[in-house]
Structures are given as structure tokens and as C-alpha cells.
Amino acid sequence: MDISNKAADQAAMANRKYIHWQDEGVEKIPPNEAEDIQAVADQINAMQKAQYNRTHARTQGIVKGTLIIKDDLPKHLKQSMFEHGGEHAVVCRYSSEPGDPGLDDRIPQPRGFAMKVFNVPGEKFDSTKTAQDIEFNSTPALDLADAKTTKEIIDLRINYGSNKPELYKKLEARPDTDLQKFRDSVRNTHLESTRQYSQTAYRFGDYVAKYCLVPSGETQKKLYEETVKPDEHEPDILSQWLKNFHKAHDAEYLLQFQLCENLEDQPVEYAGKVWDPEKYPWQTVATLVIPKQDSFNYELKSFWEDHMRIDPWLGLKTLQPLGSPNRLRRVVYPASSKLRRMMNGKKEIHVHEMDQIPGPSLAMGSDFLKVN
Template sequence: MAANSSTSDLGSRKYVHWNAPGVEKVPPGEAEDVQAIADMINTMQKAQYNNHRHMYGGTHARTQGIVKGELVVEEVPPHLAQTLFSKPAKYPIAMRYSTEPGDPALDDRIPQPRGLGMKVFNVPGEMFEVGKDFDTQDIEFNSTPALELADAKTTKEIFELRIKYGGNKEELYKHLEARKDTELQKSRDEVPNIHLESTRMYSQTAYRYGDYVAKYSLVPSSETQKKLYNEVVKPDSHPDHILSDWLKEFYANHEAEYLFQVQLLENLDDQPVEYAGAAWDEEKYPWQTVGKVVVPKQDSFIPVRKAFWEDHVRMDPWHGLKSFQPLGSPNRLRRVIYPASSELRRQINGRRQINVTDIKQIPDGGFIDV
């Protein structure tokens, strides 16, 4: 939790209700922008298919490792006892570490945002229609606290530039530098390129948190993980697959532990929900711990597990509890583009989607039985 002069009053603060006026404001023309973005995502997927002769997701195409562990929810104060964290419990989880862009061959030595997708199993509660038959909660994380694709309008503009100038960084930067959000757009190329086990992960966007609204975060908390913060990728001496190598070496010798924290919405002027391009001030609005993730020693890069996840599994924050509803423009965008990306991927690869309901369905070895 961030240092704060008045953290003792966290239980008595006036947190904004998730469906209060102004939390979500859908701008005119958003639906048209979203459909245009879905089409562009498919265009980018097809371009990668031409390179690799296999279809991947439009984003987070490079798998760095997949592990199994446990989400431990402990007793928390009443204002934090919400949704998935409403009472003490233990849930099996599977987590996939990834690199954010849509190229599965992207060199690890190139600084880019990293991602983490978590599937939580055996979750009780009312689910959204798309996942009502599957008691799982999908939770997505990214290594940057702010999202440069801050809303649907911005996403459309940036994707247009990436499709047109993606192969020419100098030309792309000329157009990015003409924008008012230049610093935000260029920040993805300047993120620290460090060991994944020392990387703090963020939701970037806002979610319903039971009665309230929150962003969430995973904080590496073991001493072993903290010591790895200074482990920086060296382009001149490390191989292009260094991140997955480091991850595999770590899990062969250590268990991982993360704090699961939330940052609650108190002031819409300071903490916008519709625009995800700015982190919420953690001094004013402190992170609060609601649980922990524990991952034991294991092989983090099992080829059959990687193939199963990439070809059959779908991560989608709209697969989950209504009390954990994704909020804001970037999440309304995901509600359309994730199914569109997945559908094209299954169609081209000739693979069917498997809605995993038991962690044992994620293979530990052998062959994929579908």
C-alpha cells in the first residue's frame, strides 16, 4: 500500500457506488468506433497469420509462461468484503504471462508492456450471460498502470496509425508526436524491461467491486521476487527469449507470492472511469490488500499447456461475476473485440473454444484431448 497520512480512515470514506450517475458515460458514435476497431484487430491478426501460418489473438500473442496456483481471500474490513472477496476462501487459479503486442515472435529484448491473464475457478455468484454456465472469473493485468488505448476513440486513431505505419517506427513517431497524448502513446516503448516475477501488474481500467468501483493490482511480495527488480534485460548479451527463460528458472526453484490489492473510486474528477490513460493517484486513493496469490514451484513452460491455452482458451473480463463488471469505454470495447478476435482465430486454425471449468482441464503434459 502506498504511504498515506490518513490510511486509518479507509473504512469510513465515501466511496462512489458503481451505478452512480456519471460513472459511465457512453459518447456518441462509440458503437461505430468499436466495430471499426474489431475489423482492424482482425486485419492485424491476418497480417500475423501471413507471417506465422497460425492465427493468434490480436493482442498478448506471445506466451511467456503458464502456471497454476491459488487465490487466497482472507477476512477484510466490510468496505473491502465485496464480490469475489466477500468472505475468506481459496480458489484454484491458472495464470498466463505474456507480451502485449499481437506478434508471437516479438523479441523479449524489445521493451513492451507485459500482461498476465488469470482464470479463477469455482467462483460462486451470478455470472454474465456469456459465461453463465461456467463458474470462472477471468481477470486481466498489464505491467503499466495507465492504458494508452484510453477509450474507443483513441484506440481507433492509434490502430489506424499502427496499421499504416507499424513497420516504420520513425514515421509512426512523427504522427504520435503530433498528438496531445504523445507522452502516453510513446510510453509503451519505454517501460522497464525487467524480470516478470518482479513486475507489478495493474488492471489499468475500472471494474465494479460489489457496491463500489475499483482498479486492481498484483504486487510481487516474496523477498525473492523483490530482489529480482534489478534484473534488467540486456539487449547485447541476453537471448530473444530471455523472459520465458527467467520465468522457467524462477519457478523451478521458487514459489511466487503476490498481494491482490484494490484502489477504490472516491472522486470521478480525479479518478475517471471512461478514460484509462491516467493512473489514479495512489497517495490520495491508497491501494488496499484484499487477498494474495500463491504459486508453487513448477514447470512454467509446458509446450502442450501453451498450445492448449493459445488454441482453445479465451480470456475475457466479461466472463465472470456481475458484481465484478468491467466498466468504462475500454471495457465496452473489449466486450465486442474479444469475441471477434477469438472467432476468427478458431475459424482459421480449425480449433474449437473450450470453456474451461476445472483447472485439471489445463494440461500438465501429454497430448491435447479434444
């Protein structure tokens, strides 16, 4: 459920009791987690070496836009970078999650979305940064739900990934079978109509929350019924649809947060459970607007894949990633990026302002955006 802008709805949400991010029980580090995390880092690096240049999510499109933070948010939503209204330039990437760059779009799989938000004030984990990284996935629950699960599932994928019947036999012996098999049955639809989720929990100023990105443009909503048909469409149909859409239409998304109120019902350490949106509604804090543009600029695509890294630990301390999957990311993401750059002979560039990004520039302005 999404909360409307009606005063009564906002007042009701403001009066609810939200978990403070430092409350007891928000994070509980299990025994041997550090060993599990290191094992995952070793697994990922081994996969990278065995599958040279095939372990980075496939780019479906990259666009530039503006994140507009509402200036009339209620007090409980005026948290972290959303404390004050304003506009921030962003660069965004649509992707398919599996690392094979030749993956057929007709095969249902989770889809990703990532944003690098510029000119964000506040204390960062890396003090040299002025950008905030935010990443999403089209599935609300994360199958790699904690470090132990991640180690077990990646081990199965390494050993049985090319033998799906055998892999499924192993997955069906697990208590989380449905969670692990869900990725192969996701609704395969137009990326512009796909809702995106953080999956994991984050500090949200004083509180704990998950976030999501909701397509809100009327044209985007209509595209929800446009699903991929394997017998009719080409292997790169999602990229084609995305390029055709951005060439002809502006896009708009709502950035929403879902605050934590009950740690048993809304676990932070285990990301395999969806927080019930009927009991814990989504609340809008900002709007992402993307003007018409070429969503498949080859110079920008190469720059992103060769030099950039999106990492939720590159950003504000008041948006600290929480829970086991995020502690894992803090180790695995930079290790994976470092090895990939080394194998590809590329240097990571710490992008902290839009001027470092190649491709068409965008004229900022509250009247809306226009491509120069």
C-alpha cells in the same frame, strides 16, 4: 501507496466516501461509440487476416496456483467474490503484449498477466461459467484509453507500424503523445518482479475500483534490479528467467484494489490517466501463491493458445468491467477469438474447472501448495 494491515490504517480507509458503481457519471457513453467499437473490431480482424497467427499475445509462461482471500477484510473490502474468505484454484499466464510470437524479449514492451479463477460463486454474465477471468498489464495507464482513441491508434499502427520514425511523427502530433510513446520505454525487467495493473475500472461490489498484483515474495522483490541487457542477453531471456525462477522458487503476490472516490480525478471512461496511489491507496484483499513448477509446459501452452480465452466479461456481474475500453472489449475480444479459432482450425473450450486444464495438478491446502 499500499495500506498496511494496521488497524488504524484500515479504520481510516473504511471511513472514506467511495463512489457507488451506479452513481451518476460513473459511465458516460459518448456519441458514435458503437461505430468506433465496430471499426476497431474490423481493424483487428483485418490485421488477423493479414498477419495469420501473429496477433495473439506471446506466451512467456503458464503456472497454476491458489488465490487465498483474507477472511478478516473490513466491510468496505468485503465485496463481490471477496465477501467471504477462502481458497480458489487458479491458472495464470505471463505474456508479452504485442501479437508477434517472435518478438525479441530485449525490446522493451508492456508485459501481461492473466488469471482464470475457479469455483467462484455468484451470478455471472455467462450463467454456465463458474470461473472468473482477471487480466493485467505492466503499465498502469492504458494507451488505448477509450474507443475513439483505440480506433485512431490502431489505424496509425496499421499504416505506419513498420516505419517507426513516421509513426512517431504522427504520435507527436497528438495531445496524448507521452501516453502513446510510453510503451516503448517501459522498464524491461524480470517478469516475476513486475507489478501488474488492471488499467481500466471495474465494479467492485457496491463500489468502483481498479486492481493490481504486487510481487511480495522476498526473492521476487530482489529481482526488480535484474533488467534485460540487449548486448548480453538472448532474445527469449524473459521466458528463460521465468522458467528458472519457477523451477527453484515459490512465488507470492498481493491482489490489491484501489477504490474510486473522485470521478474527475479518477476517470472511468478514460483509462489513460493513472489514479494517484498516494491520494487513493491500494488495499490488499487476497494473496496469490504459486508453488515451484515448470512454467513452460508445452501441452498447457498449446491448450491455452489454441482453445482458451481470457475475457473480463467472463465472470461475475459484481465485477462488471466499466468504461469505454471495457465496452470495446465486450465486442472485440469474442470477435477476435472467433476469427483466430476459425483460421487456426481450433475450437474454443469454455474452461470452468481446473480438471479441464492439462499439465501437472496441484494439491490444494492451506498449509501451502505442492505439485503432485
